[in-house]
Amino acid sequence: MITMELKKTPFYQKHLEHKAKIVDYAGYALALEYKSILGEAKAARNTCGLFDASHMGQLVISGNKSFDFIQQAVTNDISQLVPGQMQYNLFLNDKAKVLDDCMVYCRKDDFFCVVNAANKEKVYNWLKQKKISGVDIRDESDGTALLSLQGPVSSFLIDDVVERKVSDLKYLSFEEFSFSGHKIVISRSGYTGEDGFEIYLPWAKALIFWDKILEAGRDRGLTLCGLGARDILRIEAGYPLYGHELSEDIDPYTAGLGWAVKLNKEFNGKKELSGLKEKASLQKRIGFVLKERGLPRQGYGVFFNGSCIGRVSSGIFSPNLEQFIGMAFVDRNILGSAKDIQIGIRDKLYKAEVVRFPFIQPRVKPSK
Amino acid sequence: MKGLLFSNSHEWVKIDHDIATVGISDYAQSQLGDVVFIELPQEGSSFDKNSQFATIESTKTASEVYMPLSGEVIKVNSELTNNPQWINNDPYDKGWIVKLKIKNISETESLMKDDAYKDFVEKEAH
Numbered sequence: 001m002i003t004m005e006l007k008k009t010p011f012y013q014k015h016l017e018h019k020a021k022i023v024d025y026a027g028y029a030l031a032l033e034y035k036s037i038l039g040e041a042k043a044a045r046n047t048c049g050l051f052d053a054s055h056m057g058q059l060v061i062s063g064n065k066s067f068d069f070i071q072q073a074v075t076n077d078i079s080q081l082v083p084g085q086m087q088y089n090l091f092l093n094d095k096a097k098v099l100d101d102c103m104v105y106c107r108k109d110d111f112f113c114v115v116n117a118a119n120k121e122k123v124y125n126w127l128k129q130k131k132i133s134g135v136d137i138r139d140e141s142d143g144t145a146l147l148s149l150q151g152p153v154s155s156f157l158i159d160d161v162v163e164r165k166v167s168d169l170k171y172l173s174f175e176e177f178s179f180s181g182h183k184i185v186i187s188r189s190g191y192t193g194e195d196g197f198e199i200y201l202p203w204a205k206a207l208i209f210w211d212k213i214l215e216a217g218r219d220r221g222l223t224l225c226g227l228g229a230r231d232i233l234r235i236e237a238g239y240p241l242y243g244h245e246l247s248e249d250i251d252p253y254t255a256g257l258g259w260a261v262k263l264n265k266e267f268n269g270k271k272e273l274s275g276l277k278e279k280a281s282l283q284k285r286i287g288f289v290l291k292e293r294g295l296p297r298q299g300y301g302v303f304f305n306g307s308c309i310g311r312v313s314s315g316i317f318s319p320n321l322e323q324f325i326g327m328a329f330v331d332r333n334i335l336g337s338a339k340d341i342q343i344g345i346r347d348k349l350y351k352a353e354v355v356r357f358p359f360i361q362p363r364v365k366p367s368k
Numbered sequence: 369m370k371g372l373l374f375s376n377s378h379e380w381v382k383i384d385h386d387i388a389t390v391g392i393s394d395y396a397q398s399q400l401g402d403v404v405f406i407e408l409p410q411e412g413s414s415f416d417k418n419s420q421f422a423t424i425e426s427t428k429t430a431s432e433v434y435m436p437l438s439g440e441v442i443k444v445n446s447e448l449t450n451n452p453q454w455i456n457n458d459p460y461d462k463g464w465i466v467k468l469k470i471k472n473i474s475e476t477e478s479l480m481k482d483d484a485y486k487d488f489v490e491k492e493a494h
Contacts, residue, residue, distance in 0.1 A: 021401075032428070033401060033427075033428075036401070036402050037401055037402050037427040037428070038402045038404075038427060039402075228401070228427055228428065232427075293405050293449060294405060294407075294425075295404060295405050295425040295430070297430070316427070317404035317405065317425075317427065324404075324405070346407075346423070
């Protein structure tokens with residue numbers, strides 16, 4: 001049973017109308033699945049899927065020192081951004097472990113950071129504590145709805161709903177669009193590896209937008225997707241998820257996110273991180289495919305030559321590959337370049353093969 | 369589902385003389401979500417009533433399946449290995465899991481008929 005304390009997104013009633021199985025996710029009542037997790041994850045790759053991501057935290061950092069402040073807070077280099085562009089980033093704690101990952105949107109006058117729901121309070125308080133004069137930090141999560149429309153057909157649906165074409169929008173870019181007399185923000189981005197859009201709406205316009213998109217998608221294979229499908233899609237794309245591949249015990253190099261760390265600038269945790277890159281952390285994140293049927297789940301052991309060398313962090317049956325796949329952290333030195341590993345599922349060892357990320361090549365639109 | 373008997377852990381049994389066919393109920397499969405894998409027992413192995421004999425992996429969880437009756441497994445539905453979705457799509461027919469040589473027919477007395485099971489599910493769902 002869902003208790004009354006769970007927060008509801010503006011789409012909660014819609015989820016119920018569509019017979020969603022509701023679960024508690026970071027304190028929000030969200031849809032785990034509607035009809036079928038596997039069917040939903042396939043639709044998002046073949047046609048398009050609509051996800052309610054309104055639980056995500058949205059922080060606005062403004063003020064004349066906001067650039068300096070964010071640049072110091074995150075690992076990637078936001079000086080690469082011009083207004084209208086966004087970038088994947090990490091916040092590190094004082095031990096160079098990951099506080100959270102986030103998307104930083106560079107706007108004309110401020111920065112908009114989208115953080116994980118479960119980490120929002122933590123990141124907000126951490127930023128507040130680090131705050132310098134000339135910076136203001138606001139939590140806009142409660143007034144903002146977020147829908148994610150993902151899949152090859154997505155752009156046609158958006159075109160039907162907003163007043164001008166989104167076709168010119170590049171990957172990891174965003175613009176304001178007019179919808180029903182209101183300004184909404186649409187970015188070409190997502191968590192699936194497909195071409196897709198994330199749509200930020202004021203609560204007052206959220207339900208109208210939902211209805212319009214559903215209408216536009218009726219005969220085009222639009223499928224409502226829950227958290228289950230979202231997890232499958234992000235694993236297929238090789239993306240980490242906080243609580244699985246990221247945590248305050250994991251540094252960015254171990255997580256395989258060195259590309260999002262720019263050592264040519266200063267940032268919180270840099271000193272503690274330096275040296276790690278050269279030494280190479282003891283563990284690394286790998287992807288693997290099961291060679292026999294069996295479902296790897298978080299916490300299961302990874303075996304090599306008879307000894308346990310790590311743990312599974314995420315595992316699924318991929319409906320798009322029709323294979324059991326997963327991610328794990330393993331001892332880098334013991335594994336070396338070997339490919340043949342085993343996964344301990346209950347009391348048996350299952351053959352698996354180490355593969356490169358991503359499991360499914362991204363089909364996002366080029367960004368430049 | 370006329371003629372079937374049900375356990376309170378949501379397995380169904382169809383009795384044909386001394387042979388019982390066993391699967392999981394439509395309610396059980398709807399709670400599991402998409403089934404992606406089933407770990408089946410060996411043919412020839414014996415189980416006591418209420419002991420675990422199979423594991424069903426769905427997109428949501430791993431669930432144990434329990435014997436509604438004691439007996440020896442004389443056949444497993446090995447086609448489920450490549451077609452685990454049959455447990456979702458056709459739980460009472462193509463989705464059967466094992467056939468069992470019944471050891472003690474009196475054990476069926478503790479199982480529910482379809483009407484009683486329907487009430488049982490309604491209570492559990494609320």
